Amino acid sequence: MYMQNLKVATAQYGLADAESDADFWSRLGRKLREAVAKGANLIIFPEYVTAHLLSHQPVMTHEEACRHLDAYTSEYIAFFQRYSRELNVIILGGTHICQEDKGYVNKASLFFPDGRIEEQNKLHLTPEERNRWPLAAGDKLNIIETQWGRWAILTCYDIEFPELARLAGESGVQLVLCPSYTDSAFGYYRVRYCCQARAIENQYYVVLSGMVGSLPDERPQVDQGYCQAGIFTPCDVPFSADGIIQAGELNRDMFVIAELDFAKLHANHKQGVVAPFYDRRRVYSRELRKMRIEEC
Template sequence: MSADSQSFAVIQMVSQSDVLANLGQAEQLLRQAAEGGARLAVLPENFAAMGRRDAGAIGLAEAQGEGPILPWLKRTAAALKLWIVAGTVALPPEGRPGDKVRACSLLIDDQGRQAARYDKLHLFDVDVADARGRYRESDDYAHGQAVVVADTPVGRLGLSVCYDLRFPELYTALREAGAELITAPSAFTAVTGAAHWEVLIRARAIETQCYLLAAAQGGIHPGPRETWGHAAIVDPWGRIVAHQERGEAVLQAARDSNEQASIRARMPVANHRRFAPGKLAGDENFSQAAWRPAQILE
């Protein structure tokens, strides 16, 4: 693939609790992506730490410039000349270091600058029939409040994270904001992943006619926790064009903008939509009381 192509990479990891060890492994995988011609690479959710319950302390240190993760991200992106979607990093709201942290997906450009930040909208507060049993992300994190899209060398990118995949209205909003590719860095449990992962990532790609870049955690972590893996790249027709079941991997593909435009022209679902968030198109009597839209940030 040429350096000027619309090539991108999706990374699968098996992150542990040691932040510096995880960053070292992530750097090797990102270097592999860059050497393969990728212009942008997506790291999984919790790439820097899994099995830790000190998200607040990690986030505060990073916000105060005392943590290793943000400097590493900026340095690595600049050194590799690679745009990086940093799965999730625990950070407080910008300008409010004392507030509860959020699960942030950061977009870093190839000069090492932050190009966008998405705070995870939907938090994983569920009971799962696995060794851990109970997951309550809201114990450690606050909800995000905005839908985020940004321009990148591979196309207009919409940001999402893991549990967001179960809420299609977010992806409708990303498509309406011009997304051509959507990231979904994840750490699905083995139980929920086996049941729903593939159908969710393919459905979100099909309904938005976007490339779905589904980075993942895939293995055994402290906690105890087992993640499903199956990192994948899905094209706008819903085809899985790259896939890894378990373990570490770098998946690469290139966006075919002509084919994507053709798919959207031949099946213009965005123009056919009669349900909009909170209303039925053309029906002034349809209730909008239950819809609370997130702000869109570009």
């Protein structure tokens, strides 16, 4: 039997000039305690959160930045494992650049109080991530079993691909976590509107986190962020017409906090005015494949 209610705190993480590594980790710890004090069971940080560690370093090339950030991997894991256990909370530790056999990856890690870690490499890399960092793309969607049902992590650009989000839905996912980093309104609204579209199409919850603000000194990797984090639902009963449970104040350093009721999600599947996840016609994919064969 799954638990029905989950209180989520998703971060609009404010970039500021971290004077040292200790300053960065201490600030993260304070934010975690703040969210737990407000009753959060799940805390979500944005994509590239550890890139904030570059703020007090000399300007680096992207390759140098990858090597520098990878050196923090053990500390990153130990930090979030410790806080997850001590505060008895699930934490999505944003994403972190680390090295694997195929190269550097942009990896999201979800930490559970019992010590379990679920990982998801970003599957769709932006042109900048492919060509300038450079990073290697993931090749598998991790379906995560929890007390509240199945979850998945679609990092930033990943949410812009409907077929990936549909795969999550077909795997029984009820909650998608979307850690993001967008440095302009253009990038933000692409991700934001796709989060809402995926929630409508697949009739599940989507939670968006991102960075806001700017660093005093420009860094070529992370120097400014633009975001309004949010918690999204289908635009149908028993939810609100706009499909928004809660959204933050644009570009303010803050947590967006709301409770997810999975009983409402189940009610939407059964009693919604429309059911786009169930009413889709699978014949489309067969016809498209046939057309491609005939074109060849």
